[in-house]
Amino acid sequence: MHARVRAGDPDAFRELFTSYAQLVYGYAARATGDPGLAEDVVSLTFLEAWRLRARLRDEGESPRPWLMGIAVNVLRNTARAKRRHERAMARLPAREPLPDFADELIGRLADAEQLAAVKTALGRLRDGEREVFMLCVWSGFGYEEAAAALGVRVGTVRSRLFRARARLRRLTDEELRREPPLPRGQVRDDCRMPAVRSHVERHP
Amino acid sequence: MIRTHRRRGEDPSRAELARLLPAPGDPELPADRRLLLEEHLMRETEQPAASPGRRRLVLAAVPVATAAVIVAAVTFTGGEGEGNDAASGGSTLQRLAAAAAQQPETEVAPDQFAYTEQYYARFKGGEPNNGDNVEREESGPYEAETWVTPDGNDGWYVDSVQFPDGAPLIDGRPDRNHSLDAAEQDTGLTCWVESPDVVDSDPDMTEATVNEEDCLDPPDLDHPANLHQPSYDYFQELTTDPEELVEKIYRENGSADSGDQADQWAFHTIGRFFEHAPLPPEVAEAALLAFEEIPGVTVGVGTDAAGREGVAVTRHGTHLGEETTFLFDEETGGYLGARIEQIDAGHFHPVGTVFEDSALTDWSIADRGVVDELSEARPEQ
Numbered sequence: 409m410h411a412r413v414r415a416g417d418p419d420a421f422r423e424l425f426t427s428y429a430q431l432v433y434g435y436a437a438r439a440t441g442d443p444g445l446a447e448d449v450v451s452l453t454f455l456e457a458w459r460l461r462a463r464l465r466d467e468g469e470s471p472r473p474w475l476m477g478i479a480v481n482v483l484r485n486t487a488r489a490k491r492r493h494e495r496a497m498a499r500l501p502a503r504e505p506l507p508d509f510a511d512e513l514i515g516r517l518a519d520a521e522q523l524a525a526v527k528t529a530l531g532r533l534r535d536g537e538r539e540v541f542m543l544c545v546w547s548g549f550g551y552e553e554a555a556a557a558l559g560v561r562v563g564t565v566r567s568r569l570f571r572a573r574a575r576l577r578r579l580t581d582e583e584l585r586r587e588p589p590l591p592r593g594q595v596r597d598d599c600r601m602p603a604v605r606s607h608v609e610r611h612p
Numbered sequence: 613m614i615r616t617h618r619r620r621g622e623d624p625s626r627a628e629l630a631r632l633l634p635a636p637g638d639p640e641l642p643a644d645r646r647l648l649l650e651e652h653l654m655r656e657t658e659q660p661a662a663s664p665g666r667r668r669l670v671l672a673a674v675p676v677a678t679a680a681v682i683v684a685a686v687t688f689t690g691g692e693g694e695g696n697d698a699a700s701g702g703s704t705l706q707r708l709a710a711a712a713a714q715q716p717e718t719e720v721a722p723d724q725f726a727y728t729e730q731y732y733a734r735f736k737g738g739e740p741n742n743g744d745n746v747e748r749e750e751s752g753p754y755e756a757e758t759w760v761t762p763d764g765n766d767g768w769y770v771d772s773v774q775f776p777d778g779a780p781l782i783d784g785r786p787d788r789n790h791s792l793d794a795a796e797q798d799t800g801l802t803c804w805v806e807s808p809d810v811v812d813s814d815p816d817m818t819e820a821t822v823n824e825e826d827c828l829d830p831p832d833l834d835h836p837a838n839l840h841q842p843s844y845d846y847f848q849e850l851t852t853d854p855e856e857l858v859e860k861i862y863r864e865n866g867s868a869d870s871g872d873q874a875d876q877w878a879f880h881t882i883g884r885f886f887e888h889a890p891l892p893p894e895v896a897e898a899a900l901l902a903f904e905e906i907p908g909v910t911v912g913v914g915t916d917a918a919g920r921e922g923v924a925v926t927r928h929g930t931h932l933g934e935e936t937t938f939l940f941d942e943e944t945g946g947y948l949g950a951r952i953e954q955i956d957a958g959h960f961h962p963v964g965t966v967f968e969d970s971a972l973t974d975w976s977i978a979d980r981g982v983v984d985e986l987s988e989a990r991p992e993q
């Protein structure tokens with residue numbers, strides 16, 4: 409399949425999409441907490457993959473790390489990716505206003521309170537730690553796979569996970585000491601966390 | 613100490629990590645949305661690639677002043693929230709980094725130039741070095757303008773003292789030979805030839821006489837960009853992780869120097885990045901955070917050569933007895949200038965010697981103007 413994607417075979421590319429659209433979407437939705445933005449990230453990731461298809465190498469059996477590396481980059485700078493694919497995104501059919509499946513979708517995502525707590529926790533991690541955490545823990549990537557996706561050494565993946573664990577443990581301890589728990593409205597929206605969201609807010 | 617060596621133990625358990633921070637739900641892309649995105653994507657793969665002309669319009673430069681206003685608005689509304697602790701606090705460098713990260717990204721198309729204008733109140737060769745044993749010539753005040761392509765291979769340099777008529781950039785530096793009499797360059801005294809056979813294995817090939825038909829086109833002398841000669845393209849690929857960046861700098865700066873010398877060189881390496889506008893916001897952020905990883909870096913207040921006050925990031929290099937300061941705008945994290953001064957006695961240069969007092973006074977993206985020959989292309993702003 410690698411060679412066919414590289415050669416620009418549309419069927420191979422469609423196969424790539426059907427195999428991995430859900431993986432990219434899941435990662436993006438958890439990273440942003442925004443289903444609509446996550447859909448944009450899916451589109452942008454595959455538009456980038458199409459643009460960069462010549463760089464897909466045969467190493468490894470699965471194109472997963474390569475594709476997720478692109479998704480991570482799109483999330484790091486969604487504004488840049490949107491600019492690059494401005495016209496393609498303009499041709500994307502408009503999102504339906506609060507469609508019928510909204511309830512279903514909310515049911516599948518965690519409730520708002522849990523999302524806010526997750527956002528706070530993710531916000532305590534540095535960008536690199538957050539990416540490694542989400543790939544390895546939430547998306548089930550192996551260390552080698554995550555290293556390939558992020559373009560770092562396996563040792564870096566490991567050390568970032570160690571740091572992520574240390575920070576999350578501290579956070580858990582803090583929350584256990586905090587009595588009673590914060591009312592929902594006061595959960596602080598850490599400005600460092602939603603790298604993607606803040607980009608989007610700045611470039612409406 | 614910049615690298616903290618962690619004890620090698622077993623890998624962090626994913627089960628524990630997943631307990632510490634469970635995945636929020638299992639977000640699923642609904643089948644109808646997936647089909648819609650899929651069909652859109654497949655239609656796009658049939659579209660011809662965007663034309664460069666159109667692209668240039670999209671990638672117009674953002675004026676610096678506008679950027680400053682946006683960043684100020686974004687950065688400093690968060691600080692007044694209720695009960696903020698860690699996020700609104702942080703070190704000055706962390707706040708500078710956060711502000712720099714929020715700068716709009718500026719893209720430079722392959723056929724454009726990054727333009728910078730610098731003012732040197734005083735210049736005496738920049739950083740001192742180990743081999744200094746002759747007095748340096750002082751120049752200044754003067755202004756310098758640089759145009760450089762995103763790959764760093766072509767450019768033009770003008771300053772009011774040494775190159776009033778300008779000179780092409782070669783390896784990031786103005787070509788001194790360019791100021792020679794043009795006739796002298798055109799006499800064809802030397803040229804590139806296939807192999808030493810042509811010149812009788814004469815070790816001093818430049819003195820040999822060859823037939824004109826043996827002359828070849830000059831070889832491609834482009835040097836790959838590196839930490840000390842970065843280009844716009846180079847920065848796009850550079851790591852945005854501060855710790856990785858610092859590791860890379862120490863590694864690539866080499867192991868010949870160690871201790872204070874290595875730290876000071878790493879400090880200079882990072883500071884010089886900022887002269888190459890426009891830095892990608894994420895790289896600027898990483899570079900500012902990387903300063904914190906270097907021992908002996910202090911943060912205060914200072915003024916650049918153009919009289920602008922800003923955050924002064926300083927390091928005293930005890931090895932050569934000099935102090936280097938890079939200045940940044942407090943609100944935007946944007947680079948202002950640099951100052952390097954001899955402050956310790958007992959070294960070659962007397963105390964008080966100012967090696968550099970500079971300011972980056974303007975930058976923008978320029979389209980190519982005049983194109984005659986490759987090396988003669990003086991861009992217009």
